[in-house]
Amino acid sequence: MRADIKIKVCMGPGGIAKGGADVIEAIKKEINSTGKKAMIEKRCSLHQVGCLGFCAKDVLVEVIINGNKTTYEHIKPDMIPRIVKEHLVEGKPVTEWAVGEEYRNFHKKQIKVVLSHCGEIDPEDINAYIAAGGYEAAKKALTSMSPEKVVEVVNASKLRGRGGAGFPTGLKWELSLKIKSEVKYIICNGDEGDPGAFMDRSVMEGDPHSIIEGMIICAKATMSQHGFIYVRAEYPLAVKRLQLAIDQCYEAGLLGKNILGTGCNFDLKIFQGAGAFVCGEATALMRSIEGKRGMPTPKLWRSAVKGLWDKPTVLNNVETFANVPQIILKGADWFRNLGTERSGGTKVFALTGKVKNAGLIEVPLGISLREIIYDIGGGIEGDRKFKAVQTGGPSGGCIPAGFLDIEVDYEPLALAGSIMGSGGMIVLDETDCMVNTAKFFLEFTQAESCGKCTPCRIGTKRLLEILERITSGKGKKGDIELLEELSEDIKATSLCGLGMTAPNPVLSTIKYFRNEYEAHIIDKKCPAAVCKDLIKYFILEKVCKGCGACKRVCPADAIRGIKKKPHRIDSNLCVKCGTCFYACKFKAIMKI
Amino acid sequence: MEKKLEKILKNYVKDECNIISTLQDVQEILGYIPEEAINFLSKKLDIPASRLFGIITFYSQFHLKPRGENIITICRGTACHVNGSERLINRLLIELEIPPGGDTTDDLRFTAEKVNCVGTCSMAPVVIINKRVHGEMTTDKLIKEIKILKGKR
Numbered sequence: 005m006r007a008d009i010k011i012k013v014c015m016g017p018g019g020i021a022k023g024g025a026d027v028i029e030a031i032k033k034e035i036n037s038t039g040k041k042a043m044i045e046k047r048c049s050l051h052q053v054g055c056l057g058f059c060a061k062d063v064l065v066e067v068i069i070n071g072n073k074t075t076y077e078h079i080k081p082d083m084i085p086r087i088v089k090e091h092l093v094e095g096k097p098v099t100e101w102a103v104g105e106e107y108r109n110f111h112k113k114q115i116k117v118v119l120s121h122c123g124e125i126d127p128e129d130i131n132a133y134i135a136a137g138g139y140e141a142a143k144k145a146l147t148s149m150s151p152e153k154v155v156e157v158v159n160a161s162k163l164r165g166r167g168g169a170g171f172p173t174g175l176k177w178e179l180s181l182k183i184k185s186e187v188k189y190i191i192c193n194g195d196e197g198d199p200g201a202f203m204d205r206s207v208m209e210g211d212p213h214s215i216i217e218g219m220i221i222c223a224k225a226t227m228s229q230h231g232f233i234y235v236r237a238e239y240p241l242a243v244k245r246l247q248l249a250i251d252q253c254y255e256a257g258l259l260g261k262n263i264l265g266t267g268c269n270f271d272l273k274i275f276q277g278a279g280a281f282v283c284g285e286a287t288a289l290m291r292s293i294e295g296k297r298g299m300p301t302p303k304l305w306r307s308a309v310k311g312l313w314d315k316p317t318v319l320n321n322v323e324t325f326a327n328v329p330q331i332i333l334k335g336a337d338w339f340r341n342l343g344t345e346r347s348g349g350t351k352v353f354a355l356t357g358k359v360k361n362a363g364l365i366e367v368p369l370g371i372s373l374r375e376i377i378y379d380i381g382g383g384i385e386g387d388r389k390f391k392a393v394q395t396g397g398p399s400g401g402c403i404p405a406g407f408l409d410i411e412v413d414y415e416p417l418a419l420a421g422s423i424m425g426s427g428g429m430i431v432l433d434e435t436d437c438m439v440n441t442a443k444f445f446l447e448f449t450q451a452e453s454c455g456k457c458t459p460c461r462i463g464t465k466r467l468l469e470i471l472e473r474i475t476s477g478k479g480k481k482g483d484i485e486l487l488e489e490l491s492e493d494i495k496a497t498s499l500c501g502l503g504m505t506a507p508n509p510v511l512s513t514i515k516y517f518r519n520e521y522e523a524h525i526i527d528k529k530c531p532a533a534v535c536k537d538l539i540k541y542f543i544l545e546k547v548c549k550g551c552g553a554c555k556r557v558c559p560a561d562a563i564r565g566i567k568k569k570p571h572r573i574d575s576n577l578c579v580k581c582g583t584c585f586y587a588c589k590f591k592a593i594m595k596i
Numbered sequence: 597m598e599k600k601l602e603k604i605l606k607n608y609v610k611d612e613c614n615i616i617s618t619l620q621d622v623q624e625i626l627g628y629i630p631e632e633a634i635n636f637l638s639k640k641l642d643i644p645a646s647r648l649f650g651i652i653t654f655y656s657q658f659h660l661k662p663r664g665e666n667i668i669t670i671c672r673g674t675a676c677h678v679n680g681s682e683r684l685i686n687r688l689l690i691e692l693e694i695p696p697g698g699d700t701t702d703d704l705r706f707t708a709e710k711v712n713c714v715g716t717c718s719m720a721p722v723v724i725i726n727k728r729v730h731g732e733m734t735t736d737k738l739i740k741e742i743k744i745l746k747g748k749r
Contacts, residue, residue: 017714018716197713200675237657238714239715277655278657279657279658281712294612294613295612296651298654354715356674357674357678357679362675394674430674430675441678444677448712557736559690559691560690579690581683582680582735583687583735586735587735587736
């Protein structure tokens with residue numbers, strides 16, 4: 005019997021950026037080259053798939069022969085000929101390029117629900133999705149379930165909003181179902197704006213049909229006929245793949261009038277954002293779809309009552325919708341049992357920062373932060389010391405080492421001074437300055453504040469000014485208390501979630517790392533040697549070999565020295581850009 | 597230009613909710629949104645120019661001034677930040693001699709801009725040079741790329 009060969013190339017965000025398209029071309033070329041063509045082409049299929057998860061090892065390529073899977077890591081086009089020759093033709097995997105223990109450990113504690121198709125199927129092919137059991141749940145909901153029954157199942161599953169706030173999804177749908185209105189809307193929030201987050205991007209690009217299916221089921225549950233997917237402008241590939249998926253659904257009769265002959269109608273459109281973080285907020289997003297400046301409006305009603313164009317609107321996050329088909333198919337009990345008592349299911353995180361195994365992960369709720377960072381993430385890069393983990397982006401906080409054993413769930417994370425957020429998880433180590441981190445987030449929220457309400461517009465600006473003062477060595481006694489007081493006021497009086505959560509990075513870093521603030525203010529020192537105005541670069545004369553690498557890269561011409569003799573940095577000219585620090589191969593440049 | 601704008605308008609129903617999409621198309625074709633385009637659209641769509649201006653200035657995707665031939669975008673996501681993106685920006689501005697507060701060189705050859713996060717955090721810090729994503733960027737590599745672009749004409 006002839007072997008059946010499947011080749012899957014990761015074309016998620018990481019795979020594409022590292023040249024996945026070139027790898028695909030190289031495979032095609034190699035297979036088509038004479039001689040091998042007759043041998044392999046007819047029994048070999050090549051698939052581009054969504055994110056395989058372990059982005060730090062991209063481009064990942066899976067070769068499956070008769071069900072035996074070999075995963076290759078760090079693949080470049082010039083490695084393809086050998087893989088084709090030895091593995092595809094001769095049947096012997098190239099073991100030295102295959103993934104090792106690390107890859108297996110990365111996947112060991114993960115449970116894939118939302119990402120179950122990601123990296124398995126071609127996201128641009130509806131048939132691949134259907135072959136993997138896709139649209140079965142939609143069929144089941146449309147043909148054999150009443151709206152009330154769908155709501156009941158989703159309620160029982162304890163699915164909570166994956167955008168970060170954790171509002172029970174079933175409850176939201178129930179609210180909308182109860183309201184009588186000719187027109188109702190469903191919106192999928194794909195405006196993933198948190199810096200350091202790429203979960204929704206991976207799902208939209210890797211498994212767009214699961215989102216559409218979730219929305220069809222929601223349409224049935226809430227008796228809505230119109231839907232929008234709001235996608236961030238920075239994700240052009242997500243827009244392309246979702247549009248393709250929507251077109252395929254219309255063709256297959258899964259969208260439009262009289263879906264699958266059940267009499268249900270549902271139209272779905274993509275709305276492309278234009279680059280505004282605040283549009284991730286529900287009311288701002290709706291104003292943006294209405295063609296206005298995306299500014300939040302006071303929430304006098306829940307959106308399920310009065311939302312888009314004042315009609316009942318259900319707004320859920322990408323990941324929330326992607327969970328729904330599996331809940332309908334496998335049952336509420338199955339889903340609930342994956343998670344904790346309060347929240348069912350799994351959560352996708354983008355694990356990045358100073359962690360060894362950066363990538364996209366999906367874990368059951370209730371897992372500990374330690375398991376995520378050390379078991380899945382493989383610990384800290386360069387085995388440095390862990391300092392904190394930042395969750396929830398600019399709305400979240402930094403969680404220190406003392407809390408590493410708490411459960412990952414909405415309430416425990418809130419108690420630790422952060423939030424679950426949409427799923428960005430950035431690991432910080434001892435070389436990161438916490439005051440600088442707080443300043444970084446404030447720079448972000450201050451720039452993204454829409455300017456409508458005063459506490460947010462002026463308050464975040466003042467917070468940022470104080471932080472700038474501290475990091476530049478001009479901090480005054482009483483600044484920490486001022487930051488705390490101002491933060492509480494901004495939280496209490498802002499109009500929308502952006503302002504209400506913007507001070508969180510400041511408050512949580514003061515709470516756990518007050519000594520770092522004090523070091524900046526009193527000693528005028530940055531303990532992690534990050535803040536530019538508080539550090540000095542110099543060359544260790546004993547270590548310097550006089551190679552001149554630093555001198556060549558210095559943009560300010562601040563490094564002097566003759567070849568093969570120790571060089572020196574003129575601190576009057578030095579702009580502290582740090583270029584030389586990284587250019588020196590002998591670690592002769594120090595910063596304090 | 598008016599012909600181009602007419603063509604874009606033909607694709608849309610005259611409805612307020614299509615303003616943002618229309619402006620995105622205008623920018624795609626013209627590279628930025630010139631004042632004349634705002635006035636033209638305002639007349640055709642019966643929407644005050646001030647409202648269009650309000651929308652354009654609200655969203656960071658829209659630009660009112662022409663942009664450089666080469667666009668260098670530095671990601672300012674959290675993962676990129678902790679991996680040194682600030683250093684890249686500072687060095688890039690020095691290299692391109694862009695004055696503080698500006699983003700484009702006087703000869704319109706380069707635009708340096710920041711983006712909040714492009715979602716490829718696993719290879720931070722990330723720089724996008726003319727739409728191509730470069731991961732694990734260093735100041736050295738960045739300057740080399742810029743020198744290559746400077747050499748091209």
